[in-house]
Amino acid sequence: MSAPHPENSLNALGLMSGTSLDGVDAAIIRTNGTTITAHGPALTLPYPAELRRRLRELLDNAPGLQPDNADLKAVEHALTQVHVQAVQQLRQMAPHMPVDVIGFHGQTILHQPGRTWQIGDAAYLSHQTNLPVVHDFRSADVAAGGEGAPLVPLYHAALLHNRPAPVAVLNLGGVANLSLITRHGQIIACDTGPGNALLDDWASQHTGTPCDTDGQLAALGTVNAQVLEHLLAHPFFQQPAPKSLDRLSFHNALAHLAGLSAADGAATLVAFTVQAIARTPLPETPLEWFVCGGGRHNPTLMDALTKALPGAVYPAEHLGWNGDALEAECFGFLAIRSLAGLPLSLPTTTGVPSPQTGGRLTCMGITPWRRWFQTVPTHGFSSPT
Template sequence: MTTHSAPYKPMLTTIGLMSGTSLDGVDAAILVTDGVQVERHGPSLTQPYPPATRTMLRSLLDKAARLDAQDPQVLAASHAVTQCHAQAVAALCAQAGGLLPDLIGFHGQTILHQPGRTWQIGDATALSAQTNTPVVHDFRSADVQAGGEGAPLAPLYHAALLQGQKRPVAVLNIGGVANLTYLDPSGTVLACDTGPGNALLDDWTYQHTGQTYDKDGALALSGTMNKAVLAQLMDHPFFTQSLPKSLDRLSFHKGLEHVSSLSAADGAATLAAFTAQAVASTQLPHPPEAWFVCGGGRHNPAIMAALRRCLSGTIQPVEVLGWDGDALEAECFGFLAARSLRGLPLSLPGTTGVKTPTTGGRLSCANLVPQRLLPCAALMVQATNQPPG
């Protein structure tokens, strides 16, 4: 008699954490996954950074290239980031009825991203101790060490969610930096950062209004885009580089000098158009038939209108697919944490430019009792002894 082993479905209840380059706070989301399939999406929330923490982080971006990990400013910021993440986990667990997750995926706060170097701050061991949960962190370093850009890392999660979707199709994430995932009918996955997302518009809005972002696109919608200034902004060597490619939040910061002669409203309108034009300039094998937009930028009507002017195909927020566009990146790091435990790739040649599919992430467990490690240990043992499904 022939016997068959049980289907390989070791699912973990994960909490993914993401604090993006917009510096607005920590997104936390529950995801039940084995790193290949998604069984269930859970609740999510955003834990805003206190104003003092946001100010500290924004100041750190301007000097991070000159600092090291033991600099007092970096240590203070890392502690503040870790505490905000621990608070987000506690709040989400309480919201989920006292949930104790199996695993946390902790991206940390990016303070520098350059070719050959990527730097995220946050203390994974302290987070593990405070949450009594194993933590996977340091997702990008292995890719960079293997010759990749270290970003973007969301494409494999997007691809998992887009199963069955008509192709070619793209997911566009507009955070501080904008990035896209492209899938074509052959199964090819391509990705890259496209250019500025909300970062320039956020900084411009703060300079002129004291508000941290252009709420509802009100400032941009009240102005008129300046074509000459937009052309100057687009005259940047990044746009002639081939895929894949990635950016730091400040890569286009000097572009604010081009906009400085404009009124607050016209400058905002021009920067919103710049975000969209940068996406449109990306050289893809075929124009996507559909674009699904996530990240904070999808809440800005000026950016969404500019995208519809620049791109062919339909432009819709990811909610039309039943996804939560505010939780998507956080969910991604729960997904990638499970992949990391299984030794599965987090990046591909077409997503970061790494030479071969590359795994990554490191596991921190503080001083957890063995029972808290069992679900993760079982996943790793089964991944070693069975095909990944």
């Protein structure tokens, strides 16, 4: 297939709020949904401490919440207001890249087999920014029988199109996930286990800080091998890809650390994250791993990954990427794919029976640029079944 003409590309502003609950990542890319023409600026807008606390309460209580719950609606509005601010600030930073569409992931408050729930008011976001908004990226996949996550693999594949395979991207957010591109161009993905979530919660409980800054606490500790092996005995780690997790899927793991010092508990949690990745059943061993997400800022975690994983381990910046912006860029990319009717997920990334489109459009009205999507090719990626 010949490359789509650059004139078929649009400027998409992607928004992502991950399970670490630390704030909104926003980034602009120029893309046609198969290739990336340009990377624009990016920013992170932290959540106020009170909003972060209320979001965490929602996560803890989400299984019993009703969609019309008053507290839920109030938090959703506050969350969307921060997203509006992120859009406004980023547009001011990029007058040379006027935004055509927003890709709005929202905030996941629950992710279970057969159910995924993201909050965020797309209509309010569209009204406040006067831009079309693509949102609700996961529901169609879940309704079709998929896991609904992870959704970043197609973007990773687009970024890695010229790297020797097998090659992997590892995202260390609240939950860790990986995308593997095989020698034959197949895209295989899954959540691997906890990323930063458990370590963040442990650090908060024992030091009063929201994370283990620079891995200093874990660096002082010793891994408790018995506790580690007990945690890794969970049946999730023997399951083949694709598979996915909720942020709180392993929250009860903290109870098994009772009696450990703050430092030893942190060291054991770092080893838990790393060994879960290293033991993930994969059909091919990556030659290179490119690490993105907040976890790559933790030197103790990165050092442990380098020692445990076969192949070379690099931060995303090794390829000139912005490792803090990749997921936000991804949802800009997926917004364009959604409008073009291209798949957002594959059987080998979410377990959906066949390549699945998704996302919903909310906008002030039909705009002329939508005619562009009639020209977009629909076979930009292989779709193994």
